[in-house]
Amino acid sequence: MTLTSKTSPVASPAPVGGLAQSRGTNPVLKLVSRIIDWPMAGLQRLIGERRMPYIFLLPNLVFFGLFVFVPIAINFVYSVTGGPALFPSERPYVGADQYAYLFECGSYVDPNSCREDHFWRGVYNTLFFSLFQVLAMVGLSLLTAVVLNMKIRGRGFFRAVYFFPVLLSPVVVALIWKWILQRDGLLNAAITGFGGDRILFLAEPGWAMFWAIFVSVWAHMGFYTLILLAGLQAIPADIYEAAEMDATPRWRVFWRLTLPLLWPNLIVVIVLSLIRAVQTFDEVFVLTGGGPGTSTLMVVQYIYETAFSNQVQNFGLAAAASVVLGIVLFALTLAQLAFTQRKSS
């Protein structure tokens, strides 16, 4: 196919043959594009150029639909049906009963007064966890990014080190920390070695929540540090030089220049980390199992246990809780989109 001129691939309605030419340098790509060239060109002649983009989107859309949209729909069906049966066709319709059950509370501030007290404990634990996890996450990753952006020795090394935990599976991270924190773990060995008393880091409610937050921050901080570091590096250096000429104190440079110019990235970090914090499951589940008692039980763990691991498997209730969580996440995502859109406009 030699239909397109190299100079005006945009101006003229380019036939598909342009692909073979523009990839001209790489022999493998050249071969691949030769092979797919004529069926694609034929297809385009058949359905018209304007519909071609949808053909390219189709494969991804099929998988996305199969594994995301269809399950969401099925989940919704479960949430409005009852009984222990697994197949939707065998489940009787119960309307909003599952939702009503979830929300049946004497007082919403006291989980004990609720029919489904574990759900509400999960909600409050998740709220508490998310609040402090996001605060710690944003604060620490900002601090780390600022330090890593300075001209320090071994900067490349430290950047790698801080990013490394992100590459690990959260389960592996939790197992490592469990090994450190458990009753006979590394930390207690060190404490007793110095003559101190053993501390039940994972078996005392306050400590367990603290370590759940700590480990979660440790595992994901590198990712947010990277986003903020990219933002810091995008701030032109001459602005700092101008600030220096203007005799600006350091703290004022940070508050009045760095922070406002970093704000778009900071918003992304806040919202993304919040969305992820609300969904927290694996690392806390492996670390504490939600315990002691229900003190680190998160909503997602509640959903998982209600559906799959309790003696009575209550798919309907779990599905209803999922829908509620889904709505919250949807709202947060909209917020993020709104913020990022405003940034780019």
Add this chain to the structure above:
Amino acid sequence: MAELKLIDIKKSYGAATIIHGVDLAIEDGEFVVFVGPSGCGKSTLLRIIAGLEQVSGGEIRIDGQSVTNVPASDRGLAMVFQSYALYPHMSVYKNMAFALENMSLSRSEIDQRVRRAAQMLQLTDYLDRKPKALSGGQRQRVAIGRAIVRDPKIFLFDEPLSNLDAELRVATRKELAALHAEIGGTMIYVTHDQVEAMTLADRIVVLRAGRIEQVGTPLEVYNHPANLFVAGFIGSPRMNLLPARVAASGQVTIGNDTRTIPLPSTGQTASGASITLGARPEHIDVVDETQADLFITVNLVEQLGGETYLYGSAPGLPELTVRQDGQVRYDRNQKVGLRLKREALHLFDAGGQAIRIR
């Protein structure tokens, strides 16, 4: 307002030495322009004065006080960057007020100073705008305003006009000159545009490869270039530099020609010595055969309306440029006789240094 003294300033990056010992004294209220080709170290020298770069050797004094190790923020200087370096998220007003807030001045004092500068620079209508919503020339003026409000000891400018189009450049250049006349601060201005240098400067500092080649008023540098480099660099189009020979005391010949040209003097140069003869394009006349010092074949004629440039070649000589007033017609390949204006020629010895002949 302040005076500045540079004493044997040196600067190296690793093994590469960029500034090789610069000595310079700048007086209170003076407008000094650094010119030189790209990469000669103009910006580096300016940033050293600002305190944004550390020196590798030497001393900087402001009003007699050594500031060599004083950080930029404590030197009390203001700099206008080539990129303007405005704070993008602040309004024009805030940009100008920022440094004043650092000085913890009262609100009314800040307001007064910002408004006065804005008026001077015709920015009053734009005070609430962000830099993004300004034209290049307006941004430029904000950057200058940011320097003015602070009433700094010395103003530093790094090619402030290079991002403007030709027309705006000329206009802003005039405004800068007027500004200097009005506020009268000590100003150091970096450019590689020699028209800016000639028009703005009280004194020009010509730099090459980290060394000062000549310091002087614009006309001193133009009329008495100290060496071949300055002769070739200052003046546009360039000075014609022709290989020549001293025939006898007060007599030179050009190229392989035998015609002698009498000069007021040839200094101490021995007869027979190779020299370079410099003649600016406006110091060459087109004459008839009998009066000519040399002949060229016309290669190109440029008609600028008010003046005509003639480019031509002669055997054994580099291409010559001749400036003629008004509109004069020549044909390509036409043979033309030229006569050099005796009283305005320059001589340079074999080492490239000017020979004093007037």
